[in-house]
Amino acid sequence: MDRSGLPSTGGPSVNRHGDGPQNITTGTGNQLPGANFNGPVQFNTTPAQDHSNHATAVRAKLHITPYRDRKDINPDRVPGTCDWFVSHDRFLEWRDFQSSRLLWVSADPGCGKSVLAKYLVDSVLPSTESRTVCYFFFKDGFEDQTNVVIALCCILHQLFARKRELLDPVLDRFVSGGENFTTSFSELWQILLDVAKDKNAGEIVCLLDAIDECKEEGWSQLAEALCKLYKSGTASSFNLKFLLTTRPYSTICRGLRPLDIPGLPAIRLSGESDDEMAKISREIGLFIKARVQDVGARLGLTEKQQGVLLQQLMRVPNRTYLWVHLTLDFIENSKEKEVDKDKILEITSQLPKTVDEAYDRILSKSRDLERAKKMLHIILAAARPLTLQEMDLALAILGGRQSYNELDVKAEGILREDVRGICGLFVTTIDSKLYLLHQTAREFLVGKVGISPGQDTPRPLKWKYSLQPQESHRILANICIQHLLFDEFETHPLGENTSVSQYAEGHILLDYSAKNWATHVRFLPVESQKAMTELILKICDTSSRRFATWFSIYWTNNNTAFPTGFTTLMAASYFGMETAVKRLRMKDGSHLDSRDYTHQRSALSWAAGNGFEVVVRLLIKIPGFSRATLKCWRRRNDRVNAADKYGRTPLTYAVWSGSTAVVELLTKAGSNVDSRDEIGGTPLSYAVCNGHEAIVELLLKTGTEVDAVDDISKDLLISAAKKGDEAVVGLLIRTGKVDINAQDDEGATALHWVAKNGHKEVLSLLLKSAANVEAKDIWGKTPLVRAIEGGSVKGIQLLLDEGVEMNYTYLSSPLMGAVLYGNEIAVRLLLEKGALPDFENGAGDSALSLARKGRNGAIIELLESYGNRS
Known part of the structure; x- marks a missing residue:
């Protein structure tokens, strides 16, 4: 079985403690009454701050x-x-x-x-x-x-x-x-x-x-x-x-x-009205005059020559600002070395009458028409604007380059001039990124169904409607795939000592190719995808080092742990490559039930989670009737109900993706709509929380029942917080329908639980979502107190970094709590954030006296050193 050997990026270890209230005792076994160390006294910041x-x-x-x-x-x-x-x-x-x-x-x-x-x-x-x-x-x-x-x-x-x-x-x-x-x-x-x-x-x-x-x-x-x-x-x-x-x-x-x-x-x-149109015409005349003066100064035209040019431009009806801009650029960049009156008359005798004609003239003047066409295809289909360097590499790949060693790296200034010579004013460069000049430029180029290039124009325009979106995506798909097949990614892959971001920055276009190749492929019709199947299988070969490299870069967009142990079928399924999945399924169906090492999810689970209906259909498809039919049905039922390490089935992930079609496929294939994951969530409860009405209606047809939305959301949030389930907490927060500060029967919020159990990623997520850091449970404990109680150094650190106040009461303080639990690191953190080592409670005890009673030498020494500083 082919598996990727990528390094694991698993979550933090969890220091678990009992969930109920706990008495705090001194080192001598004497209980300190009411030592929940909560109260309103301030730490470093005031309410105003x-x-x-x-x-x-x-x-x-x-x-x-x-x-x-x-x-x-x-x-x-x-x-x-x-x-x-x-x-x-x-x-x-x-x-x-x-x-x-x-x-x-x-x-x-x-x-x-x-x-x-x-x-x-x-x-x-x-x-x-x-x-x-x-x-x-x-x-x-x-x-x-x-x-x-x-x-x-x-x-x-x-x-x-x-x-x-x-x-x-x-x-x-x-x-x-x-x-x-x-x-x-x-x-x-x-x-x-x-x-x-x-x-x-x-x-x-x-x-x-x-x-x-x-x-x-x-x-x-x-x-x-x-x-x-x-x-x-x-x-x-x-x-x-x-x-x-x-x-x-x-x-x-x-x-x-x-x-x-x-x-x-x-x-x-x-x-x-006629009056308004006359005013507008006069203003465009002012614009033309100003632009003619600018162009005349650059071309060295005399005042008389500028007058001739102005006169010729003013003769054109239906002028717009964009038309003037394009036309004067066309004149300024004409090939004439010397421009006199006769030349101006000759140049302006055939001025474009519309913006479309101007666009066509600009592109038709390109010094490399084929290269211009490729560049425009790439700009039109790109998921984000490409940089000059990225465009240069993309065109080089189309030209047959197969490694970085074969590239002739050019300075940005040269590339900028190259773009200008190939596409003229049609393409503009802003912050080293390439854009079409105007929205009308995109509309001019992109072909319409049933209309041939230039068909709906009075005079033939070679470039109008000349580029079809599918062809643009085919070109970019080929560029990305050929790029990911560069030898360097196999011979010099991403290593353990190099960060993903550093590696991506050192390899032009890699970030784009890794994150967008599949999107471009999925845009293509099945017949076009079939022609790419062998190449798709090659870059999805999880036994290769190139896969480990580009997939690591792709996964930086994902907020879940990196999945080690991917099979090639899982990779193809995850990205919705239906022709590749069909080939793999026919070749060797034994991998259908394989699981990755990190999440224990199957190919079906990954495909369902991304909403790829056709791939899901392929993965749950049953062969024709035979003596083994019953066995096949049982196997499919096991497959669609296979739970991962979190207790989630493909149906749960299909609900998360919001794909009604995939949910319907899985329910018809026998998915259990009442299956519960480790935090008690069901497919229906997640559908309700996300507001997927069509999916809720579909699942309710099975006869299952649903509780109130608020109750479901609260229970899921608290349960996910206890488990440190970042995916579910993030999912619920993104819905905007969950009360982030909802309390359970103990009065504890999600922040209380993650602080206590030390789930760093979830704690960060909750803090970014402005969870109440001063919320108190039924025993008066804040999240900081719970973090100290649970011995969660990460929780304490994050809460203190957030500026959480250290509350002092008549009976105790957070520092005293850390001392009583013998947590030296927590004591140090609290002292560094300004905790008062000499504060005495109502019984006359300080943190230092409690440490001496507990005979904790390291903490005593630490407190004495901070006491001496004060």
Whole structure:
């Protein structure tokens, strides 16, 4: 059986103690009454400092993306442009309105909506004492600029940075929400509304540019929230204004123009009347004149020659800012070495009439058309923008390079010029990463079903609709697979003395290939995948060192322990490689029931956990009827109900993945819907907690019953915390539906249990989610006390690093507790964090006197040394 010999990254060891209340005794056996050492006395920080720390942490968490930099990527407006808009009656009415109002700015591609938005933020609507202007610029191609939740985080960050006092009333909601407050649209939206109602809020303006480039789900949420706000009538009681710029898509029109909101203010940047269109035309003329002067200065044109060029450009109807930008770049980069009047007339006599024509001209001028096509395929299909170095390697792999030794490493400046020569202005470089110039560039290139390249244009355009998404993904899939087959990953693999991040940084494109090859393959039709089967099996060969290398890099995205003992079938199943799984199943079915060493999960379990329906079907498929049919049925039943080391079956993981199709397959194959894992969770309880209504309905058809959602969530959270189950705790926190501070019958929260048992990863997760570090159980013990009681050094360290206060009472202190338990390391940690060694309880005992009674020499010496310092 082929197994990967990767090093284990198992979780921390657990120091377990009894779960009930314990009396603390002195070393002489005398019980110290009431020694639960809890109380309200402060340690290093005051409540005001804690409040300030929480506020700072919240603001930092909200600053998810460099929104200012993304705004400033857009060019400044040319003086004189945008004036018609800022003097428009509808804009002025919206600006001067004394309560909430929405203004929708509709703009055709290339009309300058982002330049206008930047001008509004920087110059027209500056923040003042009474007005706070917040903004977010959506942009397709930037992963963090297409998410409406990230947009709300950035809006709130700007708002709280400007008026910090607005955060105070809602701070507790952020803290109690933990990690979830940056992932929940509903929570963030409600907080924005509540903040706007604050008497100190003043006027709040939210400018959202290019919302058509927001992910569809996010736009739907935003449109629904806006319509609800303005339909309810509550918007008139506060001054929260929105200005949205977007293309005039019908879906957006319908979203923003419900019947209940008649007369929604809107301005169309291309104009709605002859007067407006004349103003816009004059402004574009100003833009053309300014750009001609810039180009003329660079080309050394005389004033007369600039006049000829300006005249020729002004003759073209239906001009847009994007068209001017592209056309002048086309002229500036013409091959003519000397440009006179006649040459200008010759060049401008065939100017592109549209943006599409300009795009086609730019790409048709490429010095290497084939290389340009490959580069564009890669940019279109890439899961994230590639760097210049990554693109260079990707193209080299397409050219037949099979190792890093065969590469001619070029300086970044040379690569930048190379991209410019191949793709012209069509591709732009920002922070060494490659992007298409404009969203219209992607729309120009990507083919539509049933339309041939250039078919729907008045004149033939070679490049329009010339690239098909499947071909783009096929090219990137081949690049990634060929890259992972480089000899270096077999001969010089990731070693024990090299960190995963260091190895990835030292091998260009490896991080991308390891994490995205399977995504590109799965995008392809089955016939295309069949052609790659041999190569897929080769990189999924778990007996190879190259697999151990790239899989380790891939797993850095995963928050569970690294799975050692993977078989090739498990790898192919995990990544949803159906043709490879079919080949392996036909070749040797003996591995169907093999388990990995770390989690004891089968290939079926891994496939179900990732929601791969076809692979699951292959793995539970039963051969045709024969004398062995009954035996096969029993074997399949055993397979679908095989539990891993946590007691979880493939059905449980299918529920976690949210795949209704896989859940249905497994239930039909005989999965036990009532199976319980080690913390008492069932497939149904997880479905309920995650809010998977379709899966809940499917499972309920089996006749099983379900308790209340809150009870299920609380029981699962507490049980997972006791076991240190990071996966389940993380799962429950991400749902946003569990009370992180729910208490069990002992009054203990999840944080109490993980602190006591020393589950470092889960403790960190709970602390990041703002679990209450001062919560007390029925005996008055805080999580810190439980950590000391359980002898959990890791728990104590994490809690102290979090700034948890050390409480002193009439009877005791945390330091005394550590002394009584004889935990020298805990004593040292507490002293280093400022615990008072000389504090005396009501009985006149100090930590030092208790240590002397217990005759613990090391602790006595430690306490005496700290006592002398004071």
